[in-house]
Amino acid sequence: MMPTDRSGSDALVRLTDVRKSYFSHRVETPVLHGIDLTMQRGDFLAIMGQSGSGKSTLMNILGCLDTPTSGSYVLAGQAVGQLSRAELAGLRNRTIGFVFQSFNLLKRMSILDNVALPLVYAGVARKRARERALLQLEKVGLADLAKRQPNQLSGGQQQRVAIARALVAEPPLILADEPTGNLDTRTSADIMAVFAQINQARGQSIILVTHEPDIAACAKRLVRLKDGLVLYDGPAREGLHQLQQDDATEQARRATRPAEATV
Amino acid sequence: MKFTQLLSESAGAMLANPLRTLLTMLGIIIGIASVVLMLAVGDGIKAFINKQLSVLGSNLVLVQADMRKSAGARLRTGTVQTLTLDDAEALNRLPSVVGAAPMLTTWSQISVGNDNSNTQVQGTTPASFKIRNLRMAKGSPITEVDVASAARVAVLGKKTAEQLFYKADPIGQTIRIDNQSFQVTGVLDNEGQSFDAGDIGEIVIVPISTARVTLVRTASPRSVQYIVVQARSAETLNDMVVDVKELLRDRHRMRAEDEDDFRVVNFGEFAKSGEAIATGLSVALGFVGAISLVVGGIGIMNIMLVSVTERTREIGIRMAIGARPADVLWQFLIEAVTICLVSGVIGVALSAGLAAAVTATGKFDMTVGFKAVAIATLFSCAVGVFFGFYPARRASKLQPVECLRYE
Numbered sequence: 001m002m003p004t005d006r007s008g009s010d011a012l013v014r015l016t017d018v019r020k021s022y023f024s025h026r027v028e029t030p031v032l033h034g035i036d037l038t039m040q041r042g043d044f045l046a047i048m049g050q051s052g053s054g055k056s057t058l059m060n061i062l063g064c065l066d067t068p069t070s071g072s073y074v075l076a077g078q079a080v081g082q083l084s085r086a087e088l089a090g091l092r093n094r095t096i097g098f099v100f101q102s103f104n105l106l107k108r109m110s111i112l113d114n115v116a117l118p119l120v121y122a123g124v125a126r127k128r129a130r131e132r133a134l135l136q137l138e139k140v141g142l143a144d145l146a147k148r149q150p151n152q153l154s155g156g157q158q159q160r161v162a163i164a165r166a167l168v169a170e171p172p173l174i175l176a177d178e179p180t181g182n183l184d185t186r187t188s189a190d191i192m193a194v195f196a197q198i199n200q201a202r203g204q205s206i207i208l209v210t211h212e213p214d215i216a217a218c219a220k221r222l223v224r225l226k227d228g229l230v231l232y233d234g235p236a237r238e239g240l241h242q243l244q245q246d247d248a249t250e251q252a253r254r255a256t257r258p259a260e261a262t263v
Numbered sequence: 264m265k266f267t268q269l270l271s272e273s274a275g276a277m278l279a280n281p282l283r284t285l286l287t288m289l290g291i292i293i294g295i296a297s298v299v300l301m302l303a304v305g306d307g308i309k310a311f312i313n314k315q316l317s318v319l320g321s322n323l324v325l326v327q328a329d330m331r332k333s334a335g336a337r338l339r340t341g342t343v344q345t346l347t348l349d350d351a352e353a354l355n356r357l358p359s360v361v362g363a364a365p366m367l368t369t370w371s372q373i374s375v376g377n378d379n380s381n382t383q384v385q386g387t388t389p390a391s392f393k394i395r396n397l398r399m400a401k402g403s404p405i406t407e408v409d410v411a412s413a414a415r416v417a418v419l420g421k422k423t424a425e426q427l428f429y430k431a432d433p434i435g436q437t438i439r440i441d442n443q444s445f446q447v448t449g450v451l452d453n454e455g456q457s458f459d460a461g462d463i464g465e466i467v468i469v470p471i472s473t474a475r476v477t478l479v480r481t482a483s484p485r486s487v488q489y490i491v492v493q494a495r496s497a498e499t500l501n502d503m504v505v506d507v508k509e510l511l512r513d514r515h516r517m518r519a520e521d522e523d524d525f526r527v528v529n530f531g532e533f534a535k536s537g538e539a540i541a542t543g544l545s546v547a548l549g550f551v552g553a554i555s556l557v558v559g560g561i562g563i564m565n566i567m568l569v570s571v572t573e574r575t576r577e578i579g580i581r582m583a584i585g586a587r588p589a590d591v592l593w594q595f596l597i598e599a600v601t602i603c604l605v606s607g608v609i610g611v612a613l614s615a616g617l618a619a620a621v622t623a624t625g626k627f628d629m630t631v632g633f634k635a636v637a638i639a640t641l642f643s644c645a646v647g648v649f650f651g652f653y654p655a656r657r658a659s660k661l662q663p664v665e666c667l668r669y670e
Binding site: 060063065066085086089090092093094098100104106107108109117118120121122126165169 | 267268272275276279576577580581582583584585586587588589590662663664667
């Protein structure tokens with residue numbers, strides 16, 4: 001989508017030795033222990049990890065919602081570490097489209113205005129913003145519902161609206177945090193089809209956080225996190241295969257241990 | 264973010280919880296209504312005073328005859344009537360004086376056929392009509408010839424004419440004043456309280472010479488009870504009073520240590536004390552208004568803080584999709600100001616209604632003027648900004664990650 005890369009090595013996302021600790025009562029709790037991650041434009045990346053692995057923290061840092069304790073993060077050529085809160089907001093607005101687990105549409109606002117909101121914050125005139133929002137709603141097949149309120153829509157429909165909102169300002173990166181977490185299996189498949197389609201047809205870069213292997217299987221590349229470190233970074237197919245084996249050995253160990261105890 | 268967008272979002276937020284919004288607005292509504300009423304009462308009193316002054320005639324002073332006090336020995340009151348027609352003529356020639364009318368008044372029985380009434384009769388000169396702003400509804404006023412010839416003519420006040428003649432035309436009719444015949448030459452148009460005769464609609468005016476001959480006993484053939492004197496303008500009134508005193512003391516051959524043998528009553532002073540009352544009332548109402556605005560403002564601050572907490576997640580979402588801290592600040596600030604402005608409009612409407620109700624009673628005119636509306640608008644905006652700023656700033660300082668985690 002963005003053919004103006006100055007060089008081939010100009011990655012969309014480049015994390016170098018990113019560490020993040022939380023402090024409460026001066027006690028340091030490290031969550032990320034040094035993450036290196038590079039993502040080229042057009043990639044479709046899934047991040048997996050059990051709870052406590054640091055995937056939410058990583059997601060917040062990738063989304064410029066939080067800043068690393070140390071290390072550097074360069075997003076679309078912009079070093080994130082030096083930016084003020086207002087500049088971070090501008091960077092999020094231009095560069096990232098968010099899709100959340102709980103949809104996070106604004107109540108009291110029509111579907112159309114929800115989708116138009118990123119453009120409004122970008123300073124686009126309201127009329128123009130609504131036109132573009134309607135166009136985006138057409139692409140996810142919900143133009144008929146433009147005048148409705150979010151609570152009048154099903155979960156799947158709400159998530160489609162959220163995707164339309166994420167895409168409306170044409171950001172180079174989509175960040176999806178457990179986008180199917182609140183949806184049934186069939187709706188989940190529909191939503192994942194939308195992601196796969198925008199990645200293939202438009203070369204839209206996507207980072208997807210999930211704990212479900214079925215969902216991660218839609219991605220091209222898999223990053224597995226464990227205890228704040230990257231455990232695996234490579235093609236999704238091999239990664240998921242490895243995950244399956246790991247799970248199998250884990251289960252086997254669990255199954256054998258009580259047996260040993262009885263002997 | 265565009266201003267219109269902010270406004271429509273504020274409206275949405277206000278309508279999301281209408282009862283709470285209304286209760287929040289109540290303090291501001293009362294405060295603004297008090298402020299507007301304060302201004303309306305102040306303006307009303309000033310208008311009332313001006314109206315009274317226009318009935319009296321503007322820039323008038325009354326010079327009353329008083330007893331002569333010489334060398335500490337006091338003569339009995341009324342023994343010496345110190346003011347004379349000559350004093351009035353001398354006053355009339357002063358450059359700072361527009362006109363001076365000598366007056367002799369009494370209460371007399373007026374009758375036409377079987378109808379009679381007890382009315383104040385004023386003996387005066389044509390000058391009185393001009394400086395006291397007396398207009399004729401019918402007929403003609405007292406003339407110089409009438410005064411010179413002590414003619415038995417009378418001009419009736421409007422109500423007196425109605426009492427004596429009902430709907431009939433009184434011009435040319437004969438009335439009896441203390442059993443002596445007078446011919447009616449005119450009827451006054453004026454109404455309202457005068458400074459020396461109660462309702463000006465209920466008097467009878469006759470030539471001063473005729474009054475002296477037929478109605479009022481005077482100590483000397485030229486003495487008068489009081490003289491009404493008009494200054495050129497409100498600004499020169501006080502200077503004129505100095506001139507009048509100087510001239511009269513001179514004419515009465517008074518020494519420096521003598522006290523005045525006349526009294527000057529300045530109606531401008533009455534107007535000033537009326538305005539002081541108006542100011543006092545305004546200050547009291549303004550105080551109530553100010554307290555109510557502060558209490559209302561605290562209420563708004565409280566509700567805005569609750570609102571910020573309730574909408575933490577919304578703030579997080581907005582920040583995630585690109586709202587800068589300034590955008591969030593403006594959103595909540597505009598919301599507070601909108602609440603205050605709407606309250607202000609309701610407050611103005613309420614006070615306008617009250618003012619109209621008071622005016623409808625006919626006792627007192629109250630109008631809500633442009634100035635009042637402008638001040639109310641300014642005040643409500645100021646309250647919104649002042650009390651909305653802290654909650655708005657707090658909202659803008661929130662961290663997006665924590666907001667998104669908030670349930």
